[in-house]
Amino acid sequence: MALLETRFTRLFGVAHPVMQGGMQWAARAELVAAVANAGGLGTLSALTQPSPEALLAEIRRTQALTEQAFAVNLTLLPTLKPVPYDDYRNAIIEGGVRIVETAGSNPQAHIEAFKAGGVKVIHKCTSLRHALKAQQLGVDAVCIDGFECAGHPGEEDIPGLVLIPLTSRALSIPVIACGGFADGRGLVAALALGAEAISMGTRFLCTREAPVHPNVKARLVQGSEQGTQLILRSLGNSVRVARNAVSEHVAASEAQGVGFDGLAEWVSGQRGRQVYETGDIDAGVWSAGLVQGLIEDIPACHELIARIVDEARAIIRGRLGDLAKA
Template identity: 60%
Template sequence: MLTTRFTELCGIEHPIVQGGMMFVGRAELAAAVSNAGGLGIITALTQPTPDDLAAEIARCQALTDRPFGVNITLTLSINPPPFEEYRQVIIESGVTIVETAGSDPTVHIEHLKQHGITVIHKCTSVAHALKAERIGADAVSIDGFECAGHPGEDDIPGLVLIPATADALNIPFVASGGFADGRGLAAALALGADGINMGTRFMCTEESPVHDNIKQLIVEGTEKDTRLIMRQLRNSMRVSRNTVSDEVIAILGQGGRFRDIKELVAGVRGRRVFAEGDPELGVWTVGLSQGLIHDIPSAGSLVQRIAADAESVIRGLENRVVVAETAAGRGVR
């Protein structure tokens, strides 16, 4: 078993987190991941109202007695969701772990920690991770350039971002973006992370509420089949390559503004993709890790397979790499 600071912090067996994905993070998936020893996460804003979130949390609690978390993404908009009400539901439901993301979480972190809740904040840069640590986050999830959804604007891949984060932080962190198997988990641990967070990989599991057509497209897709849209607006988003994402890129490339693409990138259209299985209904998020996904297993078996494979990789290094003494000192051959 791979025990890290993160597994000890969250009371889980394996350093594997299911990403809090919009429209995907529901009770069945979160419970399956948690029952297997990972950390499942329900997505708060997938639920239309705070009362709906309370019901979803109760469904998850009926499906698992293991720790699970709730993601709450703090969006900036003219008519924001009632974040305080969602937060209060989380507290009253007895949830012990919350993942925050988006805009400044200071007030929310302070309030959650007053109720003994462990807070993980999702970041896309070392600077943001350091701020999360300063304002009281217990752990960080750091997103590399490879991730689905919003990778930030710095374009730093995990191979650099993970060790840079390890050098800077004192609190535990998990790495996100590009992870789909045991090799990735072993690599993340070697680079200094305390675990991994996976979104796209968990989309392709039996318990995922994503339509089977979309799961199959991910299995058939490669690492070349994603697009970065809205770069000109400094709100970059990694999505599947389709006619809609191509149209968004073309419009913005010709000097268009957000108002010109607003209807194309509407979240309700992405929700329809996942629910109805037509990949051309809108833009939908997927990460570069789809190039490493070749099956649609149960979420529990996936967690156990990745943990076991990571242990095998780590042990196997002793046979693949020999560290030998040389006349000049220690060397590697």
Template identity: 65%
Template sequence: MVRTRFCEVFGVEHPIVQGGMQWVGRAELVSAVADAGALGFLTALTQPSPEDLAKEIGRCRELTDKPFGVNLTIMPTINPPPYAEYRDVIVESGIPVVETAGFNPAEHLPAFRAGGVKVLHKCTSVRHAVKAQELGVDGISIDGFECAGHPGEDDVPGLVLIPAAAELISIPMIASGGFADARGLVAALALGADGINMGTRFLATEEAPVHDNVKRRLVASTERDTELIFRSLRNTARVAHNAVSAEVVAILDRGGDFSAVRDLVAGARGRAVFETGDLDEGIWSAGVVQGLIHDIPTVGELIRRIVDEAGQLIRERLAPTVGRTTAPTRAAGA
């Protein structure tokens, strides 16, 4: 058993989080994560309206009696979704924890506090993590450059980002980006985190509500099979390598602007990949961690494996090295 202060603060058995994933964070997956003792997040904006989110929360509660949360990703756009209405559904539904991401969550924090909702804020830099802590969030999820989706523009990998953040963060902190197994959990704890967040690894599970072709592609792929798109637009995103993502990179490298790739990166096309299994229909998020994914287990099997093997690693590989001394080497000719 591996327990940390994250487990105590957020009321879960294991320090493992299934973060919000667009089109993927649905009741089937989230309830399985909750039943396995980890913290899963429904993705609010996967639902077409706040009313639909309320229904999905109800559907998840029919599938599990364990606690789960909702992800609310706030992005500055010309025609933003009704964030306040989604927020109010989260509060009124009695959800215990929300994962905020994207833009500064400050305007929503008073309502979450009043509703007794704990806030886990996802950041891609130390400075943003410190700012979120100052705002009064309950926990931080720090996202290294290895992650799927938007890794920010600093290009700092987890091996440096996690301990750098740990030096300044006093509230529970989850490490995100590049985690798939017990080795990652133990490493994250050693670096100063209180647990791990996984997205791509949960995508390759039996309960993930995506086409089997997507899951099989993750198993077959290596750590090199991703693309970084939108680099020239300062809105970097890491996605799976396919014909569409390669075309987007080529167009932008030639000096094209967003209008030149708008149709290629449309969200409806990415959603179609998950629904139809046509892997070249659109862009879809995947992290470099796909190089560590070799099977498609149930969520319960995956979490038990991580927790059991983490304990085994600590006991059998790390603990025996503590206090070990090396006999001094005799000098030549002595």
């Protein structure tokens, strides 16, 4: 498999411009190592682990499975129960991880410590203004989430086709495109729009190594681009999830004016975790992007990444090359 070298691959020391997103409950050692061994940038989810000590153990488990670089995602969000973010950050540094992806709130409080620990920082954003702020704070790269993405798409509803070139044009640091990517066509499109790599969550959720129940993967293969739902919009905290009985209940409750107290039980992360562990698709809400409409199989990570890169190169050399000659 030939390489597609970009500023992303050079900066982070990986073979291919493909990143696996830090999906909560799913981004564990077996998946992350499989992506890393296939030449992509795998990403552990820090807050999937119940404590900083557990995160350090998961970092060690990943390191036992791969000698390649991988990242850790540290999502900074307000919660009912305080999260010891400083301790999670310190576990990342102590573990010898050299790449971190921050997301959610402003990462300023952690950047100096990461830099002092030799850690390169990617910050995930959903708007151009937040990407510009992240660059000003000194992050090494930005991951920009279009409206198509799973999880939190922000509140501005700007799709990737507009958001990616806007961000790439405005920033001098590498931009990673996220939201709606599953194949080589998407990688070529992202590169054409100015990005240096793509990040995928839903697509990696549907791989052999993803540590989730087969029912989840089967639902993604069977799903269409219409199989997601935006919830919690009334709270200014929009989340794109797989459409199921719970998401329908939450949306109907929001329409009736139910507030956070009446919704919290239904959208709890522990209920979503049950979906992944038990295979009960309606046990809770779980993240899925519009890209599920493009997912047709459950490959191994090395097969998926090789296919994406080979397809991208074929498009660049083939159809696009032929058009350029016309």
